[in-house]
Amino acid sequence: MSDFDLLAADSIAQLRANTLSCNIEGIQATLSELRLSLDDETFQAKTIPFLHDAVEKNEVRLVDCFLKNNVSINSQLVVKATTNTAYQILEVFLNYGWNINTPINLYSPSALACSFHDSDLTKWFLAHGANPNQRSDVNTDCTPLSIAFMEASFEIIQALLKHGASLQHGQVLHYAAMRKLDDRLEVLKYLLDRNHSPNAIMYQNCGNDYYFHMYSGIGTPLHHAVANGLLDSVKLLVQYGALPRMRDPMGQTPTDWAKRNGHEHIFDFLYPLSIGSDPEDIQFTDTPGRHFRPKPLDESIMKNVRLL
Numbered sequence: 001m002s003d004f005d006l007l008a009a010d011s012i013a014q015l016r017a018n019t020l021s022c023n024i025e026g027i028q029a030t031l032s033e034l035r036l037s038l039d040d041e042t043f044q045a046k047t048i049p050f051l052h053d054a055v056e057k058n059e060v061r062l063v064d065c066f067l068k069n070n071v072s073i074n075s076q077l078v079v080k081a082t083t084n085t086a087y088q089i090l091e092v093f094l095n096y097g098w099n100i101n102t103p104i105n106l107y108s109p110s111a112l113a114c115s116f117h118d119s120d121l122t123k124w125f126l127a128h129g130a131n132p133n134q135r136s137d138v139n140t141d142c143t144p145l146s147i148a149f150m151e152a153s154f155e156i157i158q159a160l161l162k163h164g165a166s167l168q169h170g171q172v173l174h175y176a177a178m179r180k181l182d183d184r185l186e187v188l189k190y191l192l193d194r195n196h197s198p199n200a201i202m203y204q205n206c207g208n209d210y211y212f213h214m215y216s217g218i219g220t221p222l223h224h225a226v227a228n229g230l231l232d233s234v235k236l237l238v239q240y241g242a243l244p245r246m247r248d249p250m251g252q253t254p255t256d257w258a259k260r261n262g263h264e265h266i267f268d269f270l271y272p273l274s275i276g277s278d279p280e281d282i283q284f285t286d287t288p289g290r291h292f293r294p295k296p297l298d299e300s301i302m303k304n305v306r307l308l
Contacts, residue, residue, distance in 0.1 A: 008034070008037060008038060008046075011030055011033050011034050011037070012034075012046055014026070014030045015027065015030040015031070015034070015047070015050060016050070018030055019050050019053065019054070019062065022059065022061070022062060024061060024062075024065050027062070027065050027066070027069075028065060028068075028069055031047065031066070031069040031070075031071070032069070034046065034047065035069075035070065043070075044071065044072050047066065047071045048071060048072065048074065048077075050066065050071075051063065051066040051067075051071045051077065052076065052077060052080065054066060055077050055080050055081050055084075055086070055089055056080060056084070058084065058086050058088070058089060060088045060089060060092060063089055063092050064092050067092065067093075067096040068096075073093055073096065073097075073098050075102070075104045075105060075111075077093075078090075078093065078098065078102075078104070078111045078114075079104060079111060079114050081093065082111045082114040082115055082121070083114055083117070085117075085118050085121050087121075087124065090124075094128065100112075100125065100128055100129055100130050101129070101130060101131050101134045103134065103135070103136045103137060104136070105136070106136060106137040106139075106140060107136055107137070107140055107142065108136050108142070109134050109135065109136040109142055109143050109144050109146070109147065110130060110131070110134045110144060111125070111130075112125045112126075112130040112131075112132065112134070112144040113143075113144040113146075113147040113148070116147070116148060116151060116152035116153070116156050119153065119155055119156055119159065122152075122156050122159060122160075123159060126159065126160075126163045130144070131144075131164075132144045132145050132148075132160040132161075132163055132164060132165035133145070133164065133165060133166050133169055133170070135169075139208060139209055139212040139213075140209065140212070140213070141169060141170060141171055141203060141206045141209050142170060142171065143165070143169055143170035144160065144165070145157070145160050145161075145165040145166070145167075145169070145170045145172060146170035146171055146172060146175045147175065148160055148165075149170075149172045149173075149175040149176040149179065149187060149191075150175040150176065150178050150179050151179070151180075151181070153181075154183060154186070154187060154190075157187070167191070167194065167196070171202050171203065171206075172191060172196070173188075173191045173192070173196040173197070173198065173200075173221045174202045174220075174221050174224055176188050176190075176191055176221070177221035177222070177224045177225040177228075177230075177233055177237065178224050178225070178227075178228050178230075179230075179233075180228065180230065184230065184232070184233055185232055185233065185236055188233055188236055188237070189236065192236070192237075192240045198220065198221050198222060198237045198240050198241055198242035199220055199222075199241070199242060199243050199246050200220060200221075200284075201218060201219060201220055201246075201248065201249070201284055201285060202218040202219065202220075202224075203218060204284050210290070211289075214249045214290070214291075214292065215249070215292065217248075218248065218249065219246075219248040219252075219254070219257065220242065220243075220246050220248075220254070221237055221242065222234060222237045222238070222242040222243075222244065222246065222254045223246075223248055223252075223254050223257050225237055226254045226257045226258045226261070226263060226266050226270070227257055227261055229261070229263045229266065231263075231265055231266050231269060234254075234266055234269065234270070235269070238270075238273065242254075244270045244273040244274045245274055245276075246283060247283055247285050247286075247291075248285065249285050249290065249291045249292060250291070250292065250293070251285070251291060251293060253274060254270055254274075255267060255270045255271055255274045258270055
């Protein structure tokens with residue numbers, strides 16, 4: 001180990017000791033040394049774990065100290081503070097420039113969607129400018145309202161709607177079809193009574209979003225209720241006109257999904273409804289470019305598989 005590496009290791013050890021003892025002056029001095037001796041990427045990699053521990057323990061003074069000394073906020077820290085209902089930590093993040101509407105990642109919207117375990121925390125986010133229509137990514141129509149329809153109380157759903165959340169964004173019926181809470185039928189009915197189509201493929205009305213997600217296992221709300229084993233939701237969707245013969249981009253029907261996921265009770269319900277043909281023979285996924293078929297494995301590969 002070089003003298004430089006030894007110096008950095010010694011500074012990290014000092015930082016650990018100062019953090020454990022909540023020695024603010026010692027932390028500041030050690031961080032200053034590390035900033036002078038390390039490039040920014042290495043500095044962040046070495047110091048963020050200490051900031052994470054401070055967030056986990058709700059040590060507000062330590063969090064403020066680390067941020068003041070240029071340790072960066074990342075999405076994991078924001079999620080941790082939100083799930084811990086750590087108001088003071090979140091306030092500190094805002095003071096140091098955290099954008100409350102920054103998506104967690106390409107597939108998850110902002111931290112507002114992590115606040116639904118506590119209605120007061122959700123209201124705090126909304127009061128501080130959280131946008132309930134914030135998409136997770138330019139190619140993913142998933143908003144905090146989407147997640148709310150899947151897992152939040154109806155009280156929180158109503159709070160989001162009062163703050164401008166739009167039912168026209170976020171594929172809300174698809175997410176509601178995956179809802180497992182006891183009130184799932186009431187929430188599903190709320191959307192179905194507002195003329196949300198039970199036969200739309202997820203993202204089919206979102207331009208490039210559909211093609212971006214075409215290979216990721218998307219389907220109609222009925223497909224997704226089936227995948228989650230929710231027979232009561234399946235029956236309600238069928239009652240509102242969901243067609244059991246609608247095909248996903250792979251050409252699979254909800255009945256196929258039931259069989260694939262081992263939901264025999266749903267298969268038994270849907271199979272009799274899947275026989276025959278629908279008046280609308282042409283489906284959204286029939287159009288060239290909107291579907292794909294997995295290529296069969298080469299026979300030599302299949303032969304080797306059978307020998308295993």
